[in-house]
Amino acid sequence: MFNSFRKEKKEKSGGDKKKDRGTPMTSAELKSLEEVGIKRGIFNLTRSSRRGDNKRDVRSVDNPTSAQAPSKSRDETNSAGLAEIDGNFESVSQTPQALQSQASIAPKPPVPKAAQSSQLPSHHHLSYVRPPGVPPDPPESRERSFPSVDLRLPSLVPPPPLLPPRQLALRRRDTGDFGFTLRRATVMERMPNGQERRRVVHFAEPGSKEPGIGGDNSKTSLAPLLLPGDRLVEINGRVTEGLSRDQIVEMIRQSGDAVSLKVQPGPEMAELSLRWLREREGRVQDTAKSEEQVTSEQAWYGAEKVWLAHRDGFSLAVQLGGETGELEGKVKIKLEHNGALLVVDEEDLEKANPPKQDHEEDLAALLYATQSAALHTLRQRYACNLVHTYVGPTLISINPLNPLPIYSEKVMHMLRGCNREDMPPHVFAVAQSAYRAMLRDQQDQSILFLGASGGGKTTNLQHAALYLLTVAGSVGKALNGERLQAVFTVLEAFGQAGACVNASASRVTTILSLDFEPAGQVASASVQTMLLERVRAVRRPEGESSFLVFYQLLAGAESSLRNELHLNNLAKINAFGLHLPSKPDDCQRLTLQFARLVAAMCFLGISTEEQHVVWQVLAALYHLGAAGACSAGGRATFAAQECAQRAAFLLGCSLDELVDAAFRPQTRASSVSPRSASPRFDDLSDDGKVSARECLEAFGTALYGELFRVIISLINRALKCSQHSRNSIMLVDAPGWQDPREISVSVPARCATFEELCHNYCQERLLGLFCERMLGAPLDRYKQEGVELTLDELDPSPPFSIAALDLPPQQTLKRGLATGRSNEVKGLLWLMEEESLVAGGNEDVLLERFFSLFGQCDDRKGLSPLRRSEHAQHFVIRHAWGSRRIEYDAHGWLARSRLLPSSLTALPLLQDSQKKMIGKLFAGRSGAAAMSGSVAGLEGSSQLALRRATSMRKTFATGVAAVKKRSLCIQVKLQVDALFDTIRRSRMLFVHCFAPKADAAVSVGPGRVMGADGSPEHSGPAGDGAMMQLDIPQLRKQLRGSRLLDALRLHRQGYPEQILFSEFCRRYDVLLPGGKQQVAGQTASDYKKAVQEMLEHLDLEKSSYHLGTSQVFLRAGLVSRLDAQREASTDRGITRLQAACRGYLARQRFKKRKVTANFLDLLLVFRISLNKLAENILHGNVDNMECSCFIVKNKTH
Secondary structure, X not given: OOOHXXXXXXXXXXXXXXOOOOOOOOHXXXXXXXXXXXXXXXXXXXXXXXXXXXXXXXXXXXXXXXXXXXXXXXXXXXXXXXXXXXXXXXXXXXXXXXXXXXXXXXXXXXOOHHHOOOOOOOOOOOOOOOOOOOOOOOXXXXXXXXXXXXXXXXXXXXXXXXXXXXXXXEEOOOOOXXXXXXXXEEEEEEOOOOOXXXXXXXXXXXXXXXXXXXXXXXXXXXXXXXXXXXEEEEEOOEEOOOOOHHHHHHHHHOOOOEEXXXXXXXXXXXXXXXXXXXXXXXXXXXXXXXXXXXXXXXXXXXXXXXXXXXXXXXXXXXXXXXXXXOOOOEEEEEEOOXXXXXXXXXXXXXXXXXXXXXXXXXXXXXXXXXXXXHHXXXXXXXXXXXXXXXXXXXXXXXXXXXXXXXXXXXXXXXXXXXXXXXXXXXXXXXXXHHHHHHHHXXXXXXXXXXXXXXXXHHHHHHHHHHHHHHHHOEHHHOOOHHHHHHHHHHHHHHXXXXXXXXXXXXXXXXXXXXXXXXXXXXXXXXXXXXXXXXXXXXXXOOOOXXXXXXXXXXXXXXXXXXXXXXXXXXXXXXXXXXXXXXXXXXXXXXXXXXXXXXXXXXXXXXXHHHHHHHHHHHHHHHHHHHHOEEEEOOEEEEXXXXXXXXXXXXXXXXXXXXXXXXXXXXXXXXXXXXXXXXXXOOOOXXXXXXXHHHHHHHHHHHHHHHHHHHHHHHHHHHHOOOOOOOEEEEEEEOOOEOXXXXXXXXXXXXXXXXXXXXXXXXXXXXXXXXXXXXXXXXXXXXXXXXOOOOOXXXXXXXXXXXXXXHOOOOOOOOOOOOOOOOOOXXXXXXXXXXXXXXXXXXXXXXXXXXXXXXXXXXXXXXXXXXXXXXXXXXXXXXXXXXXXXXXXXXXXXXXXXXXXXXXXXXXXXXXXXXXHHHHHHOOXXXXXXXXXXXXXXXXXXXXXXXXXXXXXXXXXXXXXXXXXXXXXHXXXXXXXXXXXXXXXXXXXXXXXXXXXXXXXXXXXXXXXXXXXXXXXXXXXXXXXXXXXXXXXXXXXHHHHHHOHHHHHHHHHHOOOEEEEHHHHHHHHHHHOOOHHHHOOOOOHHHHHHHHHHHHHHOOXXXXXXXXXXXXXXXXXXXXXXXXXXXXXXHHHHHXXXXXXXXXXXXXXXXXXXXXXXXXXXXXXXXXXXXHHHHHHHHHOOOOHHHHHHXXXXXXXX
């Protein structure tokens, strides 16, 4: 990330004169440079070539100093500045002799041959080996600490009210009510003194789904509208604060025919209400600034306010212009909160933005888009319950931990049909942008949710899916919000578990696809899952729980169902760790969740017989855990035969068949029924060292995996539709970052497991995809189209730890002749697969090979993707470009990565069950199990779903996948590849979900069943004042690891919007005076000239666009401006057309009326003449000749 403070100083001083890189430096220059470095406190003379990566000597707590020297704390060995003590400045630094001693390092050894592979994929990178003696890598946090200085975060300031209180006059309707509803809620508010309090407020919201009631629908006034989230202030002039709901209802009832309300939107709804109201009266410009505002801004800019970044956060300070003596690179500052004077490094300071930008909706609008400025804005917004923030085209969502009134159906209708610039930051806005782009471009869309566990990814996916279904509607109303909510309920029960980082953490990657027909309605939906953590059903870390459905069944089953499943007397000891919680409140909560799960399954059309099959398999898994495993007479069997007999009865087989399937799969294979898939046991690890416990766990893992596939198949059956679909929107949710050591409730602290490594690997790949789409693709496009940009220190490379995990070998099937191991460079997953098949392979050899290949520095960052740990068979991987250091425990990884024969007998046993319903439900599923591992939902419920399933099957059936389809380790990579192949063809939108704290989503303590409360959005301790506080170091880690600021920098300085020349002419030719006539008849070679003429006519700044070879590049926001002009021009044209049509129709009606009037006149004259003639005839004054003349005269009429 660039440092705007340093850049501005260079510009003031006239800039730095760069030395010619081709000219080598002399010895005198090198000596002078070394002296300057010593003065500036550069302790590590082997710094990275990139500024900002290794600027200071920052020692890691994981890398203590050498035992030969006394151990000192980081604050003692490296102070970040000069603190004022009694008005004097005291310098804390090291001597030059100490620096020179630290600078002596060993020479670099040659790079091994294994690291010199020249034919590597573009997203993998290998570089030189770090020599011994190099100082340890810097820690994740590069900020300094100031132990002797009182540093505080800036005060939280509430935003100015965007909308004043509105007075409404509502009349009683024919139904007897006033058309609005009352809602009571408890909210957290911040007092002016900074204290937080809980307050009961009442909301007056429109009774209908459509917002805006209470007055006329004209666009002349904003006052008479009632919107969702409006807080009730007064009723008929009486303040409602402190009144109960009954008192308020009685006041409304006694209001007569009219009631007067005074309302004001809450802070969380202020942006939504303002945008919606302004859209009704058109886009309005901000009012002119007052003299006080201008004076305040000038005073702010003149004071040179800066942020001092430190380890605990950032503090506001004022840069002073005094001299700092001979200390080069030092700056004197004055802290804002206590007036303390400090002399700090220049690189520790970042420019501060004016206070009016503290609650900015888009970080791209900040004057200085630095890291501290971004953190300050996120912190201020989060304190006001503004949990969403734009970062250019990307959205940041911070888990609010308590329910907010910003996800209701009424809010959905507020954003329906809006453009992106008309919507405040919201997950609904991202879904609306994807939906609008799909209709406009006829291209598939994808919304990817990234972030740490506990960030609210699953909740945001549910909100986005419900918004799309509610706003777009479905064909024939086959799909609705209730059906989709039932799907989420079932997925939560079978796919979520209690983890140390989240009480209801997702343990499976989910792709929810909504297929749309040409008119824009939802035609069908489907669910695909992968990377299911099946082993959690039988084994998990201490203090965590299994899948929630087990505890819901054990606690909520009725007496009849409990008798049928033999769950009346639960065993005290269970090998799978399945036990009921000890507290009655948890059991009651689980009972309610089980009732909700049963109702959801019934709503999805899952019959009672099918539900019984699900409960029987789950109960059989419980009884298998209660039965346990042991070795009797040299043969593996069940420890508790009675519990095993119950499991066999529930599965519809005999006890001998169950024993053969779990412990003697070869015997089971020889007697398998012809209608079931006969498992193959060739190339499987069965060297006699597999314990009975491992066989039982493998069988139970496969049993739950098959059950989960059936659940996904039943869900897709309920969502399928025969309607034709054209495009789809895919929503992707993967388990977040898993780092147990950063959670305080994990006592004792443990290291990450292999399953958590798989989830972290998936998140790493998603981050690489984000970097590729937001950084790599634009830079390649600029280079291809000849667009020149001066962007220093912007590296579009993916995280360097990806190669360390999944780098494939060049020759997959080649093995060494002597040891069975190849010397090719390959990632950890491939090394595990190779070591698990080699006789004598163990974790020590695995890690030695791993470090020999990847224990080296990355020349882009100067960091190694992995480090050794002080514990045996432990290692540390730097994920997310080094921002996340996660330690893993490799004990038992090879044994668990082997595909045991007992894992292949679960499906044949279910298919051969004596219970017909079990055999029917699991019939015909052998192909998917052998091909895709944990992938489920490949049946295909629509045309687009079949296309996606075909793409996934190709991923597992071609190339390396066809050879390694039975490798558990390689299946991890293949499943992520299948995910990427599915979404890579679509236009991607990213939502980064941040956790406010490391343990934010943990609502229960260790040792209890976690995740028993079910709903992820209610997992926080509601009502706790600490919810509104953010853990700034944790938030900084997430922001730095996401590279959002790098993408924001490219978004601000580049041309993020590109349009082909022909498309630009077609889209915006209406803005020309002559319309299409000026570009009609042009050939493809003349489109560029036509676009140039259009841009000159539109009078755009030349710096706002750039013409490439095939498309025009536009600055951010320019397309929305042109679209607004096009809409205005189109509206004017339509208005003129309507006026012409109305004029023509009016003239035609006038002609008809004129003819009718003339005819009536003639009839009137004829009538008068006829009456006169009749009168004359009556008096005998007319003869026959006159009558004949009258008839002849009026005959023509």
